[in-house]
Amino acid sequence: MSDSGCRDRSADLDAPDCLTASPLIGKKRAQQSPGSRPKYQSSAPGGHCLRKVTLTKPTFCHSCSDFIWGLIGFLCEVCNFMCHEKCLKTLRSACSCMTPSLVRVPVAHCFGPAGQKKRFCCVCRKQTEGNTALRCEVCELHVHADCAVFSCADCRSAHVDGTLQQDTFHHHWREGNLPSAARCDVCRRSCGSSDVLAGMRCEWCGVTSHTACYLSVPPECTLGRLRCMLLHPACVRLDSRNFSKMHCYRITESCSHDLDNSDDVEPSAAAACKDFQPAAADAGKQFIKVCDGDDAVKRGFFRLVSISRATRNEEVVEAALRAFYLPDEPQDYELQEVSGVQHLHSDDILNRNGGPDNRSSPKDGGDAWLLRVKPRDAEVIKVHAGGPRPRAASVSVSRSSTAASVLTEALGQLDTREDSSCFSLLEVSMSSKQVQRQTLTPQEKIQDKLQEIRKVSLRQMNQTRFYVVENRKRALQVSLLIGGLSPLLTREEYIQLIQEHLSIKSEPPHTHTHTHTQCKVMGD
Template sequence: AFRRVTLTKPTFCHYCTDFIWGLAGYQCEVCNFMSHEKCLKNVKIPCSCIAPSLVRVPVAHCFGPPGLYKRKFCAVCRKSLESPAFRCEVVLKMHGYLIHVLLSCDVFPQDTYHHHWREGNLSSSARCEFCKKTCGSSEVLSGMRCEWCGILAHAACCVIVPPECTFGRLRNMILPPSCVQLFSRNFSKLHCFRISENLQTESDEDDDVDGSTQGSTKDIQISTDSSKQTLKIFDGNDAVKRNQFRLISVPRIAKNEEVVEAALRAYYINDDQQEYELQTFTQQVLLSDDVINRNDAAEDSNLGSVFRESVPEAWIIRAKPKDEEVIRIYPAWLKVGMAYVSLRVNKDSTVQTVIKEVLPLLGRQTECLQNFKLVEVLMGSKQVQRMVLDNQELILNRLKDIRKTSIRQMNQTRFYIVENSKSIVQVNLFVGGLPPQLSPEEYTNILKEELAIKS
């Protein structure tokens, strides 16, 4: 959502990279995308809050150790990387927090491949493949680069460039994504990019590292603006247990809807704020329309005042209960022209009934229900977790449990319908440099000694 803002310092447009003359610009309230008024209608770059919904096949990032990156920008909040940041060894550079913007790759066999665009952090000498003009910028996150063939383009020009990717000059040396598949679940992706395991030990203890703040209240900086109040926002029970929250600054006279909207924006959640509410730690729902300035409340009210001069108040985002809901079911197999199907569920809907209703929508109505299962997929920033749901489990109760644990986790969760198939994994390994004319047992012993494999 773009809003008109008054500029107090030199600012550049993230779309055309030109200087914004005057005192007015248009800024996204979530990802901080800044634009001219004339460029606003042409912006097609997806906001950070909807990026997860555009992922076809969820693949976790592979982050290396934090480092300092000069004159680079965060791919989530679009701000300059002035503090230590995480760099994905596959695709992205990110700020000191992680978010659910996952690498999207296509693992389905196909004859043609489209460009895999990554935005920003190009060199200052980068030139557009289409218009031949400079497309890099050291002032803002702008410009597009295909991760496969390496061509560069402006945000406006990349939609004009032919979508088919030929993999560039090294096309004869590059394996297309459909030719590579990893069966072993015990294989660490860190080995692929030669990232030392000990560098990941501290960060792997908490896979949910994000923009949350952890620590005591004495480390929190209170807003110096007397007309505003700083609030601690938790997105569920898991965040409360971990003491991980995000801070928002709202006016004292802000309405309940405005505070809920700001809280959702802090967690990059692009849902209707009418579906959520704020609760205190006492689990008492705020019923008043005026969250901050509760002058009409009784002095002995158990809810208490939100505004405090010394320590900011803490709130939990809760989803309002529903009797029925619309969920998205993604097919685990390739379905041309159909990413997912929508299905309405109620309090009596089970996993088995969901499978029964989804199969006709996917053109598989003649097949047996026992040949399919419903898999819950959590698209975390550093790993993708999958869990097969029991056929008799109530799907609406499952959604309520996820939202109670974490609103952000619900935003990262998908449901896939998967065929029950037993895959036989066979690995052929060529090992050279061994002494000739030995028995298979002797070769096995040599390999065990060299690799220190415990029998």
């Protein structure tokens, strides 16, 4: 992902062991303008954008799960995270917009119907409702149907790609939806909650902990009570990705066929936005439709952004960034009218009619606006090392930078002494339902690639990574079953017989003889 313009939110994140929760979006609720609202000025851990709020109804803390006594709480404007003031010092839960940067190994989710049991969405932190909720069959991620598009590929890894060796098997932490009787493995206090999304659980060994305590749990996962029954991911190597979920997990896809294609069409989210009617309390507000790229415009998928009648464009852009969970600075973006070429500049103020100087502009139910990145001459991208230990190099790219030049600089920062010709630059798109990998050609311009992705979808750009991978020529393995051989021969006699008839010049690495059927299985 591009790092230019990013806030210093990630400075307090413990990347290797940090939570891999999913991003958030308010259910049928427009994002509100940040103007004139008091914010908590201290640097908030986890990338949260906290502001002090006055509570008007019973509220529970998302960090310690205790009731918030009094009238003051701290609310994240991006992910609806709520906590005590005292819990800010031990805050470990990551904001939704930071989730893609915390993924250790990108693995797509396997969504299916969630059922009717009370759960909380790991994206919007609100209770899931009826048939619109989805559940990952592998890692117990619960999301609303229209929130799934904002989650990323942070499912648990059940296999190891290629010859990658993992020295330590880490926990796979998932926030919230713990049993009511769950107790913290560190402080032995109750850590489950039926009121809010709170607490942490390892999806492998089942150990539970408070959000403030889980970093104190030993980092190596022992797979828990079922250790002798589980096949360790390091023992599984999946070379081909052309398998359906039925082959991999024995999960029928017919019931969730439409859900798997929700990255292509978002009817529920679009309908929620189109059917939304501003409340009477928001009479002094106006609502504009914002798309994050050409793909959203083509499919009619937009987000409603609530703004005041007199709001500067930078504040509108900031509210739009929060609506799409993008942790970037508003001065790096601009709004463009979908049906024309009109731009909103930083000194424009939306008047009562919705636009600067009474020109055509977004109104309630009017034309959509497009959130675009301003042209850049140079920027910084992160290039990750493909290995068990998370490492990344920050590489500055310009218009002349190619994949080969970025690869060379990244290898130098990662202290890799091998020749750059042995490596390639890999683009990885970490969508929640599909992880796509594409090897870039050495001559490909990196900035052109970034602009292409951003033009399609800013959300997709936020979920895109670049990796340094080693070029490997894997030998083709073929198994042969040969029948009709003479019975009761020794292994050496069978090998000699096969060499004579098939002209094999070297001994096969593995053979197994079925004496009763006079058949021989060979692996090469």
